[in-house]
Amino acid sequence: MAQKRNSTVTSKSAKLLMARIAARKAKIGIIGLGYVGLPLACLFAEKGFAVTGFDVDAGKTDKLNAGRSYIRHIPGRRIAPLVNAGKLVASADFRRLKAMDCIIICVPTPLSKQREPDLSFVADTAIEIARHLKTGQLVVLESSTYPGTTDEVVRPALEAGKLRSRRDFFLAYSPEREDPGNETYGTAAIPKVVGGDGEAARDLALALYDSVVVKTVPATSPATAEAVKLTENIFRSVNIALVNELKVIFDAMGIDVWEVIDAAKTKPFGFMPFYPGPGLGGHCIPIDPFYLTWKAREFGIATRFIELAGEINTAMPRYVIDRLVTALSERAGKALKGARILIIGLAYKKNVDDMRESPALTLIDLLEAQGAKVDYHDPIIAAIKPSREHPHLAGRRSVKLSAANLKRADAVLIVTDHDAIDFKEIGRNAKLIIDTRNKMARAGWRGRNVIKA
Known part of the structure; x- marks a missing residue:
């Protein structure tokens, strides 16, 4: 499924992560187990990755760990085999983020009553990730938002400590394109647009999604990828x-x-x-x-x-x-x-x-x-x-x-x-x-x- 590309990955940490993704040994953490995060978690687990789904709702994590679903079009019969095989586990303990190789953010981005963006879920999630961030991790935002969010909100939060994007960790944006209930175009059948903070981040994110979806489409920046989602x-x-x-x-x-x-x-x-x-x-x-x-x-x-x-x-x-x-x-x-x-x-x-x-x-x-x-x-x-x-x-x-x-x-x-x-x-x-x-x-x-x- 993976597409052949000329990689710009040169640093040791990036090469190690690229190799782990290629071998499907990268540990995937998905934050937000709703209509976007849950099908994505299932897909990565079905493709052989070890997936930990994170959510603040203990009701969701308990159901998933019992092999049950809370979303109608994602039945328990899809979840239970993944849980039983040890490929999918759910947790409300965000300290486990430190053990992840790739972290994908799928949290809500609602509007306020004044029709202004409410990025509190994204910002709070980025702050939580920063507490556990380590060298060599890839962080990808999928939540729908305005152009500039990855650079202006997520990156500063992640860089609040000593680690820096491009140098120590990798940051990208890939808009979710879920269509709940669509029996023709499930998650795996929908191409993924990817924009990275630097070429190495872009190529790592492309490799990650190439492992699970039919096609990936590189964008020149996270802001461009964010604009794609809004345009659609x-x-x-x-x-x-x-x-x-x-x-x-x-x-x-x-x-x-x-x-x-x-x-x-x-x-x-x-x-x-x-x-x-x-x-x-x-x-x-x-x-x-x-x-x-x-x-x-x-x-x-x-x-x-x-x-x-x-x-x-x-x-x-x-x-x-x-x-x-x-x-x-x-x-x-x-x-x-x-x-x-x-x-x-x-x-x-x-x-x-x-x-x-x-x-x-x-x-x-x-x-x-x-x-x-x-x-x-x-x-x-x-x-x-x-x-x-x-x-x-x-x-x-x-x-x-x-x-x-x-x-x-x-x-x-x-x-x-x-x-x-x-x-x-x-x-x-x-x-x-x-x-x-x-x-x-x-x-x-x-x-x-x-x-x-």
């Missing part, structure tokens, strides 16, 4: 905003935007299909663009295009509510206040148990603020987990998708189109369906009780 997600954010705006326009004209997109995508060039929805979710697309807008202010540059896309996408939940209010009034003669609303799907995308930044949470808040009585059904998320933006919703549980619950609701709002949901059952029993995913049509249901939103 800004591209998606802007295009989703475009189709969301088209949805509103075409709806006013009596045109089905879903039919327009399906027809447009038959063109073999010059068009790529993106689809509208009730708002953006997940850790990347709703957040990453604002990392660049924040950094651009440092250079006196206004990111009008990116911020406009953000405004359109964040306005979608309110548009959905407006469609729901109108439909309730016209179809049932009811006001939203006091109405029973059943939300279908809490996850931010289909077939995953990830509710980070899910528009469903915003919709619940908006509906209840206007006096509606809201329940939700999600076959994958049994209860709402604590979140920074919606802590008051934590603990609410999914209701059963039954004929009685569907008939009791004044309106059913489809937010997430999990494959495990029987949408024809919804069609048969719901009085009114507000469909934000075009799922009823794709399920073959054409009833008059469906309103696209």
Whole structure:
């Protein structure tokens, strides 16, 4: 799998590490065992490396050491053999970082309420690594962030002692590209972009990822690699905003935007299909663009295009509510206040148990603020987990998708189109369906009780 490259590794410590990576004897430490870190830890272990996963959540480490999973698309049957073979172990003891050859940082990078980068997890992790850093280690940041983070935040923290990047240890950035639930492109099948603090760090990081993924792509610096990640997600954010705006326009004209997109995508060039929805979710697309807008202010540059896309996408939940209010009034003669609303799907995308930044949470808040009585059904998320933006919703549980619950609701709002949901059952029993995913049509249901939103 490894690609042949002309290596710039010349120092003794770098040569030793390169040899350990090539022989798969390098010990890998992965900090942060969430949707990015856990699949990466499994992949390195499957490729023959000894992996220690670090996390402050003892619940996660205990489950992993017992061979169990807490992420739906990474089953225990994948984890247990790795644990039993001694290739994967989880720990909350960060003193064990000293025994690692390569340390990969996969911690969250959320936004503050003011839409400013919150790098506290990255900064705290770098400080913790610095306490145990030793000569010859490779440290790689994977967390999504603005260009300059590796050089301006991570490197100074690691160099707080006597050790120096390029001379004593090696530092690189390689953006995560995970797509939870994607059965075609798992971690191993997605090329990795790598930028190093110096050529030796770059080549060591390339060699490390060449050992486990289909292809690596060298970048000239960590900042360039950081910019790659933001560019990928800004591209998606802007295009989703475009189709969301088209949805509103075409709806006013009596045109089905879903039919327009399906027809447009038959063109073999010059068009790529993106689809509208009730708002953006997940850790990347709703957040990453604002990392660049924040950094651009440092250079006196206004990111009008990116911020406009953000405004359109964040306005979608309110548009959905407006469609729901109108439909309730016209179809049932009811006001939203006091109405029973059943939300279908809490996850931010289909077939995953990830509710980070899910528009469903915003919709619940908006509906209840206007006096509606809201329940939700999600076959994958049994209860709402604590979140920074919606802590008051934590603990609410999914209701059963039954004929009685569907008939009791004044309106059913489809937010997430999990494959495990029987949408024809919804069609048969719901009085009114507000469909934000075009799922009823794709399920073959054409009833008059469906309103696209």
